[in-house]
Amino acid sequence: MQAFQQNLKTLEAADTQVLGVSMDSAFANKAFADQIGVTFPLLSDWGGKVTHEYGIYKDEYQAPRRVNFLIGKDGKIMEEQVDKDAIDPTKIVDACQRPKMKN
Amino acid sequence: MSRKSALAAGLLLVMTASLFAQKKEDSGMPKVGDVAPDFTLKYFDGSNLKDVKLSDYRGKKNVVVGFYIFAFTGG
Numbered sequence: 001m002q003a004f005q006q007n008l009k010t011l012e013a014a015d016t017q018v019l020g021v022s023m024d025s026a027f028a029n030k031a032f033a034d035q036i037g038v039t040f041p042l043l044s045d046w047g048g049k050v051t052h053e054y055g056i057y058k059d060e061y062q063a064p065r066r067v068n069f070l071i072g073k074d075g076k077i078m079e080e081q082v083d084k085d086a087i088d089p090t091k092i093v094d095a096c097q098r099p100k101m102k103n
Numbered sequence: 104m105s106r107k108s109a110l111a112a113g114l115l116l117v118m119t120a121s122l123f124a125q126k127k128e129d130s131g132m133p134k135v136g137d138v139a140p141d142f143t144l145k146y147f148d149g150s151n152l153k154d155v156k157l158s159d160y161r162g163k164k165n166v167v168v169g170f171y172i173f174a175f176t177g178g
Contacts, residue, residue, distance in 0.1 A: 004169060016165040019155060021144065024174040030147040032174035042174070043144035043155055050142040055132045056170060064170040067132070071139045071166045075158065078165075080135055092167055101165055 005038050007093045014096035015073075023048050023063050070095055139168070 001020050004011070011018055020042040022029060029042035051057045051064040058065045066086040070079040079095045095101065133139060143156040160166045 001169060001171060004167065011167065014165070016167055017160055018167045018169070021168060021170045022172070022174055026145050026147040026152055028174045030149060035175070041146040041148075041153075041155055043146045045142075045144055050140075050144060051170065053140045053142070054170070061172050063172050066172055067170045069133075069139060069168045071157070071160075071168065073160075073162055073165055075138050075161050077133055077135050077137050077139050080132070082132075086169070089167075089169070096165055096167075 001033075001038050001042065002036050003087070003089050004040070005036070007089065008040065010093055011096055014101065016070075016096045016101075019043055021045050021050065021064070023051060068092055072101060139166075 004018050004020070008018060018040040020029070020033075020038065020040065022042065023045050024032070025046055026044035029044055033039070033042045045051050045064070048057055048064075054064075054067070056065045056067050057063075066083055068079075068081040068086045068089055069077055070092045072078045078101065079092050081089065081091060085091075139157060141156070141158045143154050145152045145154055147153075157166065157168070
């Protein structure tokens, strides 16, 4: 999430809202956000309903896999990053700045 | 086997295979080009619990949704 925070100005300039999601409680996520200096919302998927709907629940973790989605203004998924590839969000930051994402 | 029945058998094989492929896709992650499943989730802003609904951004903003494994683990 810090990697998104570091790129937040670029993302916001490209008309992009960043949301983090985990299965932690909303209160734990707020404490986590404060600790690491994240200013965008970290959402609580308590119980994992959304994690399951997105098909990314991992039994081994009893939690979501690390996955980033870039969703366009039309609601469609434009880019995905999964597991280790999701640690560095450069692909998504670059994609936001493509002209087609600005419409 | 006649040419016709071989063709029919081949066609059946392709149809069965595509049926299985379809089934596999349904159980996995949404793909690039799919509409992202809508959700409403809460976050705590320090004083209140607030709802965020993905579809509220439709037509207004792009959205990055970053799922992470656990809070306090490197994030």
